[in-house]
Amino acid sequence: MVAPWLTAGTVVILLCGASAQTITQLVPGFQATPGFTVSTDITTLTTSGQFVTVSWTGNPSPTNNDAIAAYVLAPNVTVDGLSPFKFQWINRSPGAESSGSGSLKFQVFNQRYPTVFLYFSNITSVGFGNVAWSSSRVKAVSPPIAINPNEPTQGHLTFTSTQGEVSVQWTTRDVGTPVVKFGTSSGQYGAPVPAKTGGYTRDIMCGQPASTYGYFDPGSLHYGTIAGLAPNTKYYYTYGDAVLGLFAPESSFVTPPLPDSSAAVHFLAWADAGQANAADYDDIDTSPDGTEAHTYWTAYDTWEQEQATQPSSLKLVQRLLDEVKTFKPTLAINNGDISYARFGTRSNYNPKGSVSQWDVYFEQYKSLYTQLPVMSLPGNHERDWPNTGDRFYPLQSRSDSGGECGIPYQQRLRMPTKNSTNEWYSFDHGPIHFIQTSTEQPFGAGSPQWQFVVADLMAVDRSKTPWVVVGFHRPIYTTSLEGVTLASDLQVANDLRDAYEQIFFQYEGDLTLSGHVHLYARTCPVLRKGCLGFNKTTGAPNAPIHLSIGNGGYAMSWFVNHDTPDYFDAHILEHGYIRAEVDATSLHITALASETGKVMDDFTIKKAAGFKPDLNARNQFLYSGYQPNYKPTFLEARPTTAFLPFSELYPNAFCIDGTDPGLSPDTVFFNLFFKNLAADLKKDKALLASIANASLVVGGPNQEDNVPNLSEIFDAYAKILRRPSFLKENGITDPTVAAKFIYKAFLPLFQQFDKNRIAAALNPSLDPNVLKDPTTSTATETLDPYRIVGNIASNIKNPLVFNQEDTTTSTP
Structure with missing residues (x-):
């Protein structure tokens, strides 16, 4: 098989020890058990994401608590200081716990260093279902699987702040000579465009575990801007290293129309999707079969869904790829909690701040993101960490990012923000003006973010972009019942309404898209929890409509208010996404279930031709003494000031x-x-x-x-x-x-x-x-x-x- 990154003139360098460390460095004090071997059915990884069968034989003393785990020979890491990338208990292979032999299948990605499989014997439990990975428990090691460290991986596209530009981003181990080549005909490119390189190191992480057992070298994160792109045009491109001749397979994308009310565009949107391995939903499992811990977590994962990975994201990506073929969108919106590179509720087997899970995420979504630019915003699992500028500290310390504090997110998904501190921005796409905010940073009246949003709303040219869509991670309206702490869903929703609801009403914002609460929900045209209905003449809503699209892939939020408040017109607990068709007078949204493909919700927001916002009329309504005629449900009667743990x-x-x-x-x-x-x-x-x-x-x-x-x-x-x-x-x-x-x-x-x-x-x-x-x-x-x-x-x-x-x- 010829690897897709091997092209004419390629300089082939298969890394199997050059800059990698040795087995004895990864596993200090390792001594092989005579006659006990671990092997793989391949010696070289020809493409990232390949399936590998790992076999072992000759174990003289197998136990039910033995496991096979994957590591890489990256520098400056040891088994005692780095969590495994994935592992499986040997008793998944029938009879292995008694025979001393067996085999298991893994999916292996190119993570810039050779992959090895370690056999751990009788792993010690350090709590209910927790596993202590110790070099003293390693009894056998497979030969390293050779890789090319500079195979271009994890490709994805984003828009810049300038019309007619797209940023191409990818990962290799070395800086090298990164370039992007593109053109309007397949295989025919203009002069290579030099790319820049970023990245991050252990010492700039904000805390553990991102700086400890979640970290190994994330490689060189390249980004190259291709400019001067014509609207409504298909472009072909590739990216890689000009000197080594290593390039990714050719991809293509279609540019959107210029900002104009006569334009029509399609886009897709979701949030809280996460990642998973295609090989096996249980590549990461806590405890051996038959134990109380395994029983507990099997049942719990059905209730809450797997904390370490998000299997529903696999179906999501399949559906989105189908949409690219048939619906032909030109934009993807992903509103926070991107990869869940996080530690579950169980043990140190799967840390927050996990470089490995960021790698898996971008490989999983690569086929989508290389065809469709994605615009995102940070969620709590990307951003929150004490004393790093989130809006909760010092009243409340949030450690949701596991010490990442937004750094890997900013380096891996480069959005057109003013700087790394102000994680908000806006952009135009056909007839839509998007405002992407950060609910994890201060947004109250007078804050820099609030001032940006207000100024941006005032400056929108509604003759070119009649539609205004605002992105949040946490929702401005929610049926969540978490309402005790400062960072609770209900409290943040109250704060968002205090900051923005009147402004959005005054300037006639059309729609908000949020995540965080894991469901799909749609409000009526709402102001202060009162439904204002639709204009009898034009059919346009009399207030903004708010969508929760946090049903991308993570566990459903079962403990929401099932006594749904009257201001919600749809409220569905099922994984999925939305697609939108937008022109000057119509914004049509369809919410689809990723498991079945069925339509869960379908609605259209109308707008009069030649629309112009009427600030005076909206202000007159606000100051006329409007009071919503709304009686809250019992479960909405939450305290809003008692921040009790x-x-x-x-x-x-x-x-x-x-x-x-x-x-x-x-x-x-x-x-x-x-x-x-x-x-x-x-x-x-x-x-x-x-x-x-x-x-x-x-x-x-x-x-x-x-x-x-x-x-x-x-x-x-x-x-x-x-x-x-x-x-x-x-x-x-x-x-x-x-x-x-x-x-x-x-x-x-x-x-x-x-x-x-x-x-x-x-x-x-x-x-x-x-x-x-x-x-x-x-x-x-x-x-x-x-x-x-x-x-x-x-x-x-x-x-x-x-x-x-x-x-x-x-x-x-």
Whole structure:
């Protein structure tokens, strides 16, 4: 097979030790076990992303706690100081824990240094499901897989601040002589355009683990600007090293029209997607099969989805690539929490600040991003770190970026910001003016970001770009119930409305696109939680519409307000994305499910031809005494000033590993749930398998969606409820009916759990663990959120006529 980066005149340099370190440097004190070998079915990686079979034989003392892990021979790293890029437990290979032999398949990317596979024996547990990677546990090592360190990888496109320009970005190990070649005919290019090179080192990271076990050399991050591009034109291009003759396979993109009201464009948008390996959803798994930890995390990953990787992102990328072929967009919008190069809730096996996961992300999206420029903004998992300029410190310390504090994001996705401090910008695309903001930095009235947004809105030429679309990471309207701390979803939404809602209304902004809360939702044309409807003459909305598109790939936000407020017209918990068709008078958006491809929501915003914003009319409306006619749902009655940590509200909260929880309500709820079912799950492998293979996707009140395998998980929950035959007993044979029933059965538990938290926050004298029920005559009966799970079955009266009020009561 000829590698795609090998072209005529290529100088071939296969790195298998030159600038890499040795096995003994990676694994200090390593001594091979006689007769025990690890091997791979290839010796040279011919293309990034190739599948490799790893085999081993001759292990004299295998255990159930043995694992195969992938590392690279990068300089200045050791097994004791760097987490593995991926690993699998050997008992996935049938009989390996007893025979001492077996094989597993991995997907291997070119990460600039030779890849090796290490066999770890009887890995020590340092907590519930945590793994201690130690050089003393390495018993065998594969020969290194040779790579070309300067194969151009991770290619992607962005727009610059100048019309007719595109930035081409990619990665190699060495700086070399990076160039971009492009032209309007395939294979026929003009003079090479020199590129610049950036990057980052361990010492400029803001903290651990980005500066410690998440870091190895990220390589040279090149970026070259191709300018003078004509509108509505297809360009072919390649990128690589002019001296070595190493170039990426040719790609192409189509430029958008110039900013003009007569133009028409298509774009795609999503947020919170993350990354995953195509080889196996479980390339990173915490504990060996059959252990309590494995049982717990298998069930938990179905509830929360995998923390280390986001398997739903694989389907997302497939759908987006299909859209490029058929829908022909000229722009992609990705509004934060880009790669989730982060540490899960479990152990040091997968750190935040993981260089390796950034590599995987860009390789996964490369086929898309080399055809479609992507414009992004930072999310909390790219940006937040104490004392680095985020808006929460010092009132609250947020460590969501794992010490990255935005540096890898800025170096890897170069947006047309004024500088690295001010992570906001605007750009035009056909008839649309986009404003991309940073909800992770100060945005309140008078702040530099607020001043930029206001000045930008005032300066938009609506005769050229009649549409204004604003990007946030955190949403300005949300059904999230996280509302205690300064960085909570409800508090940030309140702050965003305080800063921007009136301004967007005055200057007739059309749409906001946000992520962070993992669902799809659409508001009505809304101002101060009041729906203002549409103009009777033109059909145009009388206020901005707000979309949440955080359903890209990460776990769904199950603990949102299922009693959806009236100002939401759509509210759907299913992975997906949006596509938009825009011309001078119409902005048509379709929300699609990435699993099934079906349409989840479809709407059009209209605008009169020759539109001109009427600031005076909007101001007159605002100052006429407008008060929204809106009655909040009970679960919206949140305190907005009490920034209490979760541990103070729940000092006795159960955590599976005995540590300080600091967990979200859904995680605590699951831990309580699991406490009652662990024994059943551990002994019932069929039940555990049904959970592991299930896809839990359910719509909110506006829509309840069922995808393949949905019935499996609800069949599993039926068993968990210790009523294995209750469906049949009640005449329910349709899995869809069963799914909806179980979902409704759990809704009141979600709601009661949150009501208890709210009541405790509103009245400090109440014990949040035991709340008096004021509706009883004796006022002695209690509602205990930590007993609700165990009592659920007794509260189910008749599945077919289940009333959610059966398990809910009012609270103080």
